[in-house]
Amino acid sequence: MKEKFKVALAQITCKRGDKKGNIRKIEDNVVRARKQGAELVIFPELSVTGYVLRDQIYELAETIPGQSTDILEKLAGKTGTHIVFGLPELSDKTQATIYNAAVLVGPDGFIGKYRKMYLPTHSVFEEKRYFRPGYQTAVFETELGKIGLIICYDIFFPEVSRLTRLKGARLIICISASPVTRRTFFETLTTARAIENTAFLAYVNLVGIENGLQFWGGSRLIGPNGKVVAKTKYDKEDLMIGEVDYSDIKPIETFVPILKDLRPELFDKLKENAEKL
Amino acid sequence: MELTSSVLDLNWSEVETKIRYFIKDYVEKSGAEGIVLGLSGGIDSCTAAAFSALAIDGEKVLGLLLPEQETYNTQDIDHAKFVAEKFGFKTQMIDITPTLRLFYNTIPVFEIADKICKGNVKARTRMIYIYYYANRLNSLVCGSSDKSEVMMGYFTKWGDIAADISPIMDLFKTQVRKLARHIGLPKEIATKPASPMLWPGQLAEEELGIKYETLDLILYGLEHFMEPEEIAKQLGLKRELVDKMKRRWLYLEHKRGMPLTTKIEYRTVGADFRLPHTFY
Numbered sequence: 001m002k003e004k005f006k007v008a009l010a011q012i013t014c015k016r017g018d019k020k021g022n023i024r025k026i027e028d029n030v031v032r033a034r035k036q037g038a039e040l041v042i043f044p045e046l047s048v049t050g051y052v053l054r055d056q057i058y059e060l061a062e063t064i065p066g067q068s069t070d071i072l073e074k075l076a077g078k079t080g081t082h083i084v085f086g087l088p089e090l091s092d093k094t095q096a097t098i099y100n101a102a103v104l105v106g107p108d109g110f111i112g113k114y115r116k117m118y119l120p121t122h123s124v125f126e127e128k129r130y131f132r133p134g135y136q137t138a139v140f141e142t143e144l145g146k147i148g149l150i151i152c153y154d155i156f157f158p159e160v161s162r163l164t165r166l167k168g169a170r171l172i173i174c175i176s177a178s179p180v181t182r183r184t185f186f187e188t189l190t191t192a193r194a195i196e197n198t199a200f201l202a203y204v205n206l207v208g209i210e211n212g213l214q215f216w217g218g219s220r221l222i223g224p225n226g227k228v229v230a231k232t233k234y235d236k237e238d239l240m241i242g243e244v245d246y247s248d249i250k251p252i253e254t255f256v257p258i259l260k261d262l263r264p265e266l267f268d269k270l271k272e273n274a275e276k277l
Numbered sequence: 278m279e280l281t282s283s284v285l286d287l288n289w290s291e292v293e294t295k296i297r298y299f300i301k302d303y304v305e306k307s308g309a310e311g312i313v314l315g316l317s318g319g320i321d322s323c324t325a326a327a328f329s330a331l332a333i334d335g336e337k338v339l340g341l342l343l344p345e346q347e348t349y350n351t352q353d354i355d356h357a358k359f360v361a362e363k364f365g366f367k368t369q370m371i372d373i374t375p376t377l378r379l380f381y382n383t384i385p386v387f388e389i390a391d392k393i394c395k396g397n398v399k400a401r402t403r404m405i406y407i408y409y410y411a412n413r414l415n416s417l418v419c420g421s422s423d424k425s426e427v428m429m430g431y432f433t434k435w436g437d438i439a440a441d442i443s444p445i446m447d448l449f450k451t452q453v454r455k456l457a458r459h460i461g462l463p464k465e466i467a468t469k470p471a472s473p474m475l476w477p478g479q480l481a482e483e484e485l486g487i488k489y490e491t492l493d494l495i496l497y498g499l500e501h502f503m504e505p506e507e508i509a510k511q512l513g514l515k516r517e518l519v520d521k522m523k524r525r526w527l528y529l530e531h532k533r534g535m536p537l538t539t540k541i542e543y544r545t546v547g548a549d550f551r552l553p554h555t556f557y
Contacts, residue, residue: 016556054551055544180295209302211554214295235298 004245005144007171008033008041009219011232011239013208016050017060019068023048026085027075029239034079036241040144044175044206044215045086045152046100051177052210053088057130061090061098064113069103076105082144084204086151086175089115091132100131102149102175104140114138114149118157124179124213125153139167145246152176155189155203158196159270165197165259170246172199177206180216180235187218194222198253200229200244207237224252278501280494280511285452289459293331296444300332303442304417307555311416315407315437316340316361316368317474318353323360323466324457325421325445331460335365341410342370343403345377348474356466363461369410373402396475400436408439417441425450425489428496429522430529431481437473438532449493487518495522 010029014022026043033041045051048068049060062068068087076083082104089101100116115134119127137160139148148169154160155174164172172193178186186203194201200223207217219232221242230242253259278284304312312329316322322340329338342357344350354370361368380398381387388394411418420440422432424447432438445453450471457467471481471489482488487495491512498508505519512519531537535547544550 016553052553054553056552209299212299214298235294 002144003247005039006037006241006243007202007221008038009204009232009240010041010043011207011217011219012237014047014050017056019048023071030075030079030081030083032239034081038241040082042173042202042204043085044204045177047085048087050210051206057088058096061088063092064089064101064103065110073105073109077107080107082106084173097132098130099134102151106142111142112138112140116151117160118153120153137163139164139169145170148172150174155193161193161197165199170199170249171244172201174203177215179213183216191222191226194224195226196258198224198249198258224249280498284497285493289456292456293460296328297332300329300444304333309415309417311337311414312419313339313407313411313416314419315403316342316357318357319471320457320467320469321421321423321453323462324453325419327360327364327460328444329419330364330366338366340366340368341407342368343373343406346374347477376402392476397433397436399475400433404436404439422446423450423453424448425493428526430532434532450489451493495519499523
């Protein structure tokens with residue numbers, strides 16, 4: 001297992017409903033990132049289809065593994081990279097139950113998927129109308145260490161990242177479709193989740209305009225000390241490479257020993273009080 | 278939340294970037310060759326036109342000056358031409374008086390004394406000219422409605438509100454004035470009293486019965502779910518005035534959306550036929 005490797009933040013604009021075009025763009029970015037030494041390339045939330053799909057999502061959702069995942073699995077194999085992308089996942093047990101999913105594929109094929117747990121349904125967001133929430137956090141053993149996946153609004157709920165970290169993830173990947181009005185929140189929360197979990201956090205946001213919503217980009221790789229290792233441009237497509245070096249975690253974890261100091265009994269209190277809210 | 282004028286202050290450079298990006302992106306993705314807009318010489322249309330020219334090549338932007346005899350105002354025409362020259366977009370002036378007269382003379386039930394019905398004919402006639410040009414030029418119509426007007430329903434249905442995009446519609450009137458100053462519109466235009474120009478001497482603030490400085494704070498409070506009682510208390514207003522503005526905002530929602538139908542079938546336009554506005 002590698003202790004040190006390069007990650008590419010592939011901040012792209014997606015054309016809604018155009019899976020072929022979006023996959024071509026993903027392929028192009030993976031090839032470019034690989035040439036720069038990246039072993040992991042991360043794309044935004046719902047990057048295969050675009051974000052604002054409304055009822056068209058029923059035509060675009062597909063199973064995972066499935067057609068798009070197969071293509072990107074082959075790409076990962078051919079280029080020897082790990083790729084994270086977003087896709088509306090159609091349940092293989094029903095005909096119209098859809099999840100907002102993040103997928104991880106690697107040089108040896110499909111590794112795993114995560115189904116978004118917290119679905120924003122307020123303001124301009126209408127995810128609960130379309131998606132069923134996931135019920136599990138997701139951490140996968142890979143050649144690049146244990147990697148955890150979360151999606152966008154999940155980051156507002158520290159317990160998702162915390163659980164992901166407690167399951168051993170030293171790199172938490174958050175793929176996102178965050179409009180510009182939420183920029184301050186995400187810039188703050190991405191750093192907070194990295195610090196409080198003494199882990200690397202890679203945040204990759206969508207960019208461009210969909211239905212009047214301007215996605216701000218600003219993707220970043222944050223170290224366990226909260227320092228921004230790499231950051232993409234705001235409001236423009238960009239590809240930025242940063243290095244994850246797991247040895248950076250130990251000195252932070254030693255003198256900012258958040259995981260050591262966890263008080264599990266408070267989690268029971270949290271549950272008890274959250275139920276009474 | 279404290280309701281002071283500072284709540285309406287935004288980072289104008291960021292707002293400028295967002296609006297320019299929005300216009301450019303939409304025009305490019307739609308495949309349109311340019312933008313057409315009605316240019317009255319008022320603050321809103323001057324700002325929308327200036328932004329259109331900043332976002333795309335000014336050569337691709339056409340401001341239509343559509344004056345008519347009753348409300349003809351030399352100063353407005355001068356302001357419109359000044360902004361066109363400053364921001365480098367084209368203009369064309371067409372006197373719509375003969376067209377309006379034709380309507381007045383051929384509508385059997387036309388009532389000259391009913392200034393609202395008559396005024397709406399003017400707004401809709403302007404819309405016809407603007408859309409004609411947009412169609413001919415394969416261009417988009419850029420609206421110039423602001424949030425104060427839209428929340429108050431202070432516009433003519435299918436008239437001045439009609440547009441393909443409305444880039445300043447999420448900004449209150451007082452914010453549009455500040456933004457206009459930010460991009461270099463002269464104070465004289467930015468602070469000019471607003472008028473829909475539907476009849477001589479018509480002034481928006483007189484008709485609405487409130488100054489925009491106050492109205493915008495009331496609307497900001499309502500937008501942020503504040504209780505009318507609290508808004509009135511903070512602004513030192515009578516509760517009745519805030520209630521009146523709230524009622525007007527709520528009751529005129531029908532002017533802001535698709536026409537209502539009754540649900541009969543599986544998926545219904547305007548109800549649960551939920552599609553993205555565009556696929557661009």
